[in-house]
Amino acid sequence: MTTVQPIRPWAPSKQDRTITAASVIGSAVLTTVIIAITPLKGKLAYFFLFFLLWFFVDSVLIARRSGSKGIRDGLAAKVTLFGAIIVLLAVASILWATVSRGVKGLHLSLFSHTMKVTSFTDPVANGGMLHSLIGTLYLILIAIIISVPMGILTAIYLTEIKGRAAGLIRFLVQAMSGVPSVVAGLFIYAAIILNTPLRNSAFLGGLALTILMVPTVTRTAEEVLNLVPHDLREAGLAMGATQWKTVALVVLPAARSGLITATVLGVARIAGETAPLLFTVGVFDAINPNPFKGGSGTIPMYIWLGLLAGTPESVQRAWTAILILLAVVLILFTLARTLGNKKIKAN
Amino acid sequence: MSSTFAPQTPPVSAPAPRKLMTKPRPSDQIYRGVVTAFSFSALIILALIGAFLLIKGFATFKNQGLNFFTTAGWSVQTNDAGKEVAHFGLSAMLLGTVLIALVALFIAVPLSVLTALFLTFYAPERIRNFLISVVDLMAAFPSILYGLWGFFILGPMAEYWAKLINKYLSWIPFFSVPQPSFTRSPFIAGIVLAVMIVPIITSVSREVFSQTPLDRVQAAYALGASKWGMIKAVVLPFGSSGIVGGAMLGLGRAFGETVAVFSVLNIVFRPNWHILFTQGGNVASMIIGQWGEAGKTEISALLAAGLVLFMLTLLVNFAADFVVNRAVKSGR
Numbered sequence: 111m112t113t114v115q116p117i118r119p120w121a122p123s124k125q126d127r128t129i130t131a132a133s134v135i136g137s138a139v140l141t142t143v144i145i146a147i148t149p150l151k152g153k154l155a156y157f158f159l160f161f162l163l164w165f166f167v168d169s170v171l172i173a174r175r176s177g178s179k180g181i182r183d184g185l186a187a188k189v190t191l192f193g194a195i196i197v198l199l200a201v202a203s204i205l206w207a208t209v210s211r212g213v214k215g216l217h218l219s220l221f222s223h224t225m226k227v228t229s230f231t232d233p234v235a236n237g238g239m240l241h242s243l244i245g246t247l248y249l250i251l252i253a254i255i256i257s258v259p260m261g262i263l264t265a266i267y268l269t270e271i272k273g274r275a276a277g278l279i280r281f282l283v284q285a286m287s288g289v290p291s292v293v294a295g296l297f298i299y300a301a302i303i304l305n306t307p308l309r310n311s312a313f314l315g316g317l318a319l320t321i322l323m324v325p326t327v328t329r330t331a332e333e334v335l336n337l338v339p340h341d342l343r344e345a346g347l348a349m350g351a352t353q354w355k356t357v358a359l360v361v362l363p364a365a366r367s368g369l370i371t372a373t374v375l376g377v378a379r380i381a382g383e384t385a386p387l388l389f390t391v392g393v394f395d396a397i398n399p400n401p402f403k404g405g406s407g408t409i410p411m412y413i414w415l416g417l418l419a420g421t422p423e424s425v426q427r428a429w430t431a432i433l434i435l436l437a438v439v440l441i442l443f444t445l446a447r448t449l450g451n452k453k454i455k456a457n
Numbered sequence: 458m459s460s461t462f463a464p465q466t467p468p469v470s471a472p473a474p475r476k477l478m479t480k481p482r483p484s485d486q487i488y489r490g491v492v493t494a495f496s497f498s499a500l501i502i503l504a505l506i507g508a509f510l511l512i513k514g515f516a517t518f519k520n521q522g523l524n525f526f527t528t529a530g531w532s533v534q535t536n537d538a539g540k541e542v543a544h545f546g547l548s549a550m551l552l553g554t555v556l557i558a559l560v561a562l563f564i565a566v567p568l569s570v571l572t573a574l575f576l577t578f579y580a581p582e583r584i585r586n587f588l589i590s591v592v593d594l595m596a597a598f599p600s601i602l603y604g605l606w607g608f609f610i611l612g613p614m615a616e617y618w619a620k621l622i623n624k625y626l627s628w629i630p631f632f633s634v635p636q637p638s639f640t641r642s643p644f645i646a647g648i649v650l651a652v653m654i655v656p657i658i659t660s661v662s663r664e665v666f667s668q669t670p671l672d673r674v675q676a677a678y679a680l681g682a683s684k685w686g687m688i689k690a691v692v693l694p695f696g697s698s699g700i701v702g703g704a705m706l707g708l709g710r711a712f713g714e715t716v717a718v719f720s721v722l723n724i725v726f727r728p729n730w731h732i733l734f735t736q737g738g739n740v741a742s743m744i745i746g747q748w749g750e751a752g753k754t755e756i757s758a759l760l761a762a763g764l765v766l767f768m769l770t771l772l773v774n775f776a777a778d779f780v781v782n783r784a785v786k787s788g789r
Binding site: 191287289294325357 | 481482484485487488489491492493495496497498499500502503505506509510512513514567568569570571572574575576578579580588590591592593594595597598599600601602603604605606608609610611618652655659683684685686688706709710712713714715716720741744745748759760763766767770771773774775777778
């Protein structure tokens with residue numbers, strides 16, 4: 111029995127694959143040979159020489175079949191791959207450095223001890239960063255409590271009310287997302303610490319982080335609310351619900367997982383911010399249960415202090431802390447992706 | 458619960474028709490009022506930032522005048538009469554900020570455009586989404602991570618690259634150095650910033666590239682264009698303003714970056730445009746560097762510097778927003 115096989119004229123033919131394989135292997139061999147017999151050396155030489163030779167070898171092989179147009183096409187494909195690989199190498203280098211250096215300092219007392227009786231230059235097994243974890247948790251909670259309602263209400267204005275100022279507001283939110291983090295910290299210092307009796311505290315740090323978090327929440331929430339089908343709103347209004355009941359009981363529940371994504375992305379944006387904390391939270395070596403009074407330890411400041419102290423032990427502490435911070439960001443990011451990919455359903 | 462089908466007593470009289478009106482009910486008026494009020498929070502916050510930094514930094518602007526922008530130096534001294542003599546000048550820092558940002562753009566824009574083209578047109582379907590996630594994740598890395606990486610991993614490598622560039626290209630004025638000292642240079646800070654802004658420029662470019670009208674793409678293919686021919690004739694002209702806008706968003710980020718630059722840059726109050734040399738300036742990093750031991754006069758000057766930085770980034774972001782919106786809206 112014969113069945114009709116689907117043909118795929120765009121798929122690379124056997125000849126194409128042979129050419130690709132031959133040029134990759136050939137240029138790899140050539141690179142090794144050239145590096146062995148000339149004074150060129152190092153990873154850098156390997157990387158660039160390989161790509162140069164690959165362009166050349168592949169061009170020669172393609173030229174016979176496709177002419178100069180084929181050569182240019184092949185060149186473009188390789189140059190874009192080259193650019194993407196450099197970017198991926200940078201990411202890989204960052205991740206590898208963090209993991210390989212960070213794991214050396216991981217131990218359980220990190221999560222159960224503070225730096226109250228330990229200095230950063232003590233052996234790594236002493237002390238821990240419990241106070242920093244709690245401080246960062248406070249900061250994130252405060253920032254969420256203020257910025258999520260603010261962001262979602264702004265997004266509702268942009269998508270549900272569609273007021274006359276919507277264009278302006280969208281523009282300003284975009285501009286706000288470009289406010290440098292150091293300026294957010296300076297602003298809280300200039301506005302609150304210089305004018306009121308309030309001094310360094312987790313609360314003020316949370317306020318500074320709010321400025322950085324609101325634009326992220328607003329923009330993501332706007333995107334999500336725009337995805338809620340119009341039928342749902344019309345159905346709500348047709349059933350006799352008032353506008354605000356339609357928004358509160360139909361639109362927002364339908365967009366719930368997307369709004370959580372917006373919050374999570376906002377938290378990922380601010381979790382590692384360091385500069386604003388220098389002006390607003392300060393440092394503290396032990397757990398400070400009161401977020402409204404007194405400085406507080408935070409993960410970014412823990413890393414910062416470790417980096418500034420400059421001894422091998424303190425730098426090791428910094429790498430371990432950044433590994434933990436990175437893990438938190440990674441988890442938040444994955445969470446946001448998974449929630450964001452869920453389809454918006456009408457309940 | 459009683460059944461809905463239970464017989465009901467008929468109404469005594471026909472219900473009076475409800476009065477129809479377009480005026481929103483009181484509950485809706487409250488809802489609209491609250492939401493509208495909150496939506497202006499962005500405007501209020503931006504205005505407050507400008508206002509408070511101006512009020513608290515005003516003394517510095519008044520005392521230093523234009524020298525604040527045109528001279529280099531940062532000192533507070535008490536003279537013999539016991540009076541404070543302060544000199545604050547940002548010129549070296551402003552020059553350094555722009556220089557580092559330009560180095561970053563010079564590296565990041567080509568890389569980002571290539572990456573965006575690869576992700577949109579060349580990447581195999583199976584790994585495309587993964588690669589896009591990786592680039593997005595890069596944008597979520599905390600800046601202190603870039604600082605640590607830049608100082609410990611990239612620094613030594615980039616120093617070697619700087620020596621190579623200096624050896625072969627020192628006849629170009631930018632690449633010459635007064636003394637052979639290459640650590641913690643604007644060049645290294647520029648590379649770190651480049652890695653930080655690549656995800657921003659890539660995602661903006663990718664968004665614009667993927668909105669290329671399909672009919673034009675198909676027209677190019679139908680006329681016999683190769684993939685590169687199609688990209689050159691259709692995608693790049695269509696997406697060019699998106700690339701420019703993305704680059705400007707990246708520029709705004711590069712101006713304001715603090716911790717990462719502070720970790721890898723040797724900040725000196727002397728204008729230096731030798732990008733490979735171990736002297737540089739950066740407004741944001743200078744602020745956190747000087748903050749620790751700042752007295753009252755100096756804090757005012759640092760707040761003034763913060764205002765300058767705020768205005769600079771705001772301006773760049775406004776321009777970027779304008780360009781990107783035009784690119785996205787123009788459609789065809």
